[in-house]
Amino acid sequence: MTFGAGLSCVLAQAQIYTGAGDGGSVVLSNHSSGETPLLLIAAEAPPSPPLAPQPSAPSTPARTMPAARSTPPTLAPVIREAARRHDVSESLLTAVIAVESGFDPRAVSPKGARGLMQLMPDTARRFGVKDVFAVHDNLHGGAAYLRQLITLFENDLSLALAAYNAGEGAVMRAGRRIPAYPETREYVAKVLAHAARGASPGAANP
Template identity: 40%
Template sequence: MMNTSSIDPRVMKELLQLQLLSKMSLISGDTSSTSSTDDSGDFSELLQALMGQAGGTTDSQDVLSGLTGMAADTGNGIPSSMYALNRAYTPLSTTASAESDSGSQYDSIIEAASRRYGVDPALIKGVIQQESDFNHQAVSSAGAKGLMQLMDGTGAGFGVTNAFDPQQNVDAGTHFLSNLINKYNGNEGVALAAYNAGPGRIDRVGIRTDQDLANKLHLLPKETQTYISKVLGYKQTFST
């Protein structure tokens, strides 16, 4: 078999993402055999090219099996369906962005909120990264404000008097996120979907677990689909 250690790990990640995308009709919404064949062909061509660059020959099916095994064995407690969703949607630029701007000046605030509401600090950071890129003065076109992009009504419900104050914003945003995680029995993917699209919409679709989310992901807005996977990707980066 080919020595895959000679291939850049980032390239191996892209290979894994491409293979997963070709297998996940629940994300693409395309169940046609033609599309699946084309995606597999793209993967095979890229794999063969990389094999040539590595200066060796091997059975492509062996390498493919190894990559698929990497996807199945998460080793971090993330359900396999959500892990596949996360990997399929998370580009290399996601990790680079999180590493370059971790908002370390807010670490003490995030840690305090994490302890108070029992939410993983890496998940809080992932939400902040996606929502505001750690800009405490961020304002969305819809009027969401601050680090965790709180709407005025939501913030007021959690006692926020100044949404641009990092401590108030992170405390309220984490409290809200904690409520959603509890509502959906610890299914973080569903909680993130509700944080982005609203719990009412998630409930109307009939999503209660991460497996439900994987099965019905195509019923949610594209923005929400991408949001979930990016936040989970950021969480993974901040956990290391």
């Protein structure tokens, strides 16, 4: 099953594993195997209870997510290099950028997240990003953070993305599940959908 063809399963919260197939395609399966070793999204669990009191927004700014569009040609090689260096799927990294900033390197959120990958100041400092508006610096800082989250959550991309949006602490407090923030749940679905389109054979953006 290709990434794109299996998207409905992913968004339905099935237990989905992924891996690389022939010709660079992305393979989905409901079983872990040598071909599909990475957990893309965990099986549906009962919704996590709201935190008390439930914040009105996760730790990253509540905002209207920019409409995803095609990767600008000038950014494609930089994204590819950052994905390779930090061992992150290129289609996933591209999807995070598309949803976070709409590929705008000067994007600033109401709460101060900046640049292509919408890094908060503390996150930028944590990953040694000196110029948050510099494409190379922001991309590598964000990719390093995403890789750390993927490792922390044992290759469960849905939890890694939830943590990128709401913070690691929110995911941990929710019992290592996607927190009950509407924005975060929408964010995870949008990133996975964009990544699925990008990873489909023949897609314009890998």
